[in-house]
Amino acid sequence: MPHPLAAMFDLHPAFPATSESVGDLALCHVRLHGDARWPWLVLLPRVAGATELEHLSGAERGRLVEEVVQAGTAVRAVGEALGLPVAKLNVGQLGNITPQLHVHVIGRWAGDPAWPGPVWGHGTAAAFDADGLERALAAARASLAL
Numbered sequence: 001m002p003h004p005l006a007a008m009f010d011l012h013p014a015f016p017a018t019s020e021s022v023g024d025l026a027l028c029h030v031r032l033h034g035d036a037r038w039p040w041l042v043l044l045p046r047v048a049g050a051t052e053l054e055h056l057s058g059a060e061r062g063r064l065v066e067e068v069v070q071a072g073t074a075v076r077a078v079g080e081a082l083g084l085p086v087a088k089l090n091v092g093q094l095g096n097i098t099p100q101l102h103v104h105v106i107g108r109w110a111g112d113p114a115w116p117g118p119v120w121g122h123g124t125a126a127a128f129d130a131d132g133l134e135r136a137l138a139a140a141r142a143s144l145a146l
Contacts, residue, residue, distance in 0.1 A: 009046040012100040018125075020137060022074075023146030027063045028103075030071065030144065032078070032136055035125040039078035039086060039107035041071045041140060050101040053093065064103065071105040074143035079107045081139035082132060090119070 011029065019031035019042055027047075033040035045064060047056060056064065072089045079086040086107030093103045106119055114122035128136065140146075 009048050011044065012098050014098045015042070015044065015100075015102075020133065022137060022140045023144065025067050025070065025144065025146075027060060028067050030074075030140070030146070032133075032140055033104070033106075034128065035119075036082070036128045036132055036136075037113045037123075037126050038119060039075045039082060039084055039136070040119075041075055041078070041105045043067055043071055043103045043105065045101055047101070051095060051099045052101060055101065068103055068105060070144060071103075074140045075105050075107040077139040077143040078136045081135040084112075085109060094120075 009029075015031055019033050022030040022032055022041065024030070024046070025043075028043040028045050031042045031044070033042055043064070045056060045060065047060065050056060053061060053064075068091055072091075075089060076086045084107065087109040088107075090106040090108050091103065092106070093101070095101065108115065110116075
């Protein structure tokens, strides 16, 4: 069940500028990160003012973990749709630049553009072409039943 303050949830402006909406799970708003080099979803708990995991209730933290697992399956589906087979999932919750609580779920494989290092700060993001964006969004939505 969404947090009672979800109606007051505002998306930080950095997210629409760098990602596309996939849809809403029970707790999180899901976005496709706008870098075609990796299958990459971002989960944003719809809890007003949350910047840290400690701002979620115990039940919400449990729900977040379940949604991270769902997002991992969806990231694999996005990778398959884009011809980028995922061998390893990277999950990160940093928030150093964008403070709103969010969790990255990124598909990785040996030989990907940043392998084996972190994806952050590696090169320049590659924009999706229209077909690739549509395939990625469709795969994520189908996997997440959105």
